[in-house]
Amino acid sequence: MNKTLMTDTTEEPRYELYYWPQIPGRGEFVRLVFEDAGAPYTDVARLPAEQGGGIPAMMAVMKGGSPGLVPLAPPFLKIGELVIAQTANICLFLARRFGMVPGDETRQAEAMQLQMTVADFVAEVHDTHHPVATGAYYEDQKPEAHKRAAQFLDTRMPKFLGYFERILAVQATRGPGRFVLGEAISCVDLSLFHIVAGLRYAFPNGFAAFASHAPHLIELHDRVADRPNIAAYLASERRLPFNQHGIFRHYPELDAD
Numbered sequence: 001m002n003k004t005l006m007t008d009t010t011e012e013p014r015y016e017l018y019y020w021p022q023i024p025g026r027g028e029f030v031r032l033v034f035e036d037a038g039a040p041y042t043d044v045a046r047l048p049a050e051q052g053g054g055i056p057a058m059m060a061v062m063k064g065g066s067p068g069l070v071p072l073a074p075p076f077l078k079i080g081e082l083v084i085a086q087t088a089n090i091c092l093f094l095a096r097r098f099g100m101v102p103g104d105e106t107r108q109a110e111a112m113q114l115q116m117t118v119a120d121f122v123a124e125v126h127d128t129h130h131p132v133a134t135g136a137y138y139e140d141q142k143p144e145a146h147k148r149a150a151q152f153l154d155t156r157m158p159k160f161l162g163y164f165e166r167i168l169a170v171q172a173t174r175g176p177g178r179f180v181l182g183e184a185i186s187c188v189d190l191s192l193f194h195i196v197a198g199l200r201y202a203f204p205n206g207f208a209a210f211a212s213h214a215p216h217l218i219e220l221h222d223r224v225a226d227r228p229n230i231a232a233y234l235a236s237e238r239r240l241p242f243n244q245h246g247i248f249r250h251y252p253e254l255d256a257d
């Protein structure tokens, strides 16, 4: 058994994350919630087939081979007969269980708003390299990707990151070391950490040029990276490196000069 990936114990509930095994992708936003909470989970598709893993195991659930609502696309989470999809939905579901969002309804709605804004942004990052068709190769949409990435760096990235920066700036007026929703970390903060890391990988020049406009976001990234469970995760083989197949891809021709 691969102990580094099979982190489950005999404790209930048994959390099973299903996601493409070779990329951080959208699955990473979910992994970060488990990792920061120190909650055991199984990254099913990264296990060998003989241990019930691999992509076929994921496809079997997507084809309805399991009780529960059929997911359209990974990532999805399986807890016994419960299957839930949509990254923002999964993150909030787990964050509620792990005490990683405030308890009252209003703040939970705010958390969902921010997590869905993260999801919108992630889709825009994806579209920088796949502006025409998700199912087509990047090489077949390079001119469009070039235009889209330039727009992204010029207007969309500043718009989204500027939004989160403003929220963090307001929190900073209330005291040091605060997070987007207040004194305690939430799944949204973990997602913002990953977004900063991903943008630094994908657009080293474009992000560096913008970074001075987002000091609170950068500080949040560094603070999250230093959290003991996150630091241990980043140093482990459970953390997949960014690569040319995920959401955050580094194509030098799409970056700023």
Ligand SMILES: N[C@@H](CCC(=O)N[C@@H](CS)C(=O)NCC(=O)O)C(=O)O
Binding pocket: 025, 026, 027, 073, 074, 075, 085, 086, 087, 088, 119, 134
């Ligand atoms: N809105 C969904 C998007 C899910 C999604 O696009 N998943 C990708 C991997 S990151 C996928 O495999 N999509 C298959 C497809 O769209 O056909 C979410 O945030 O979870």
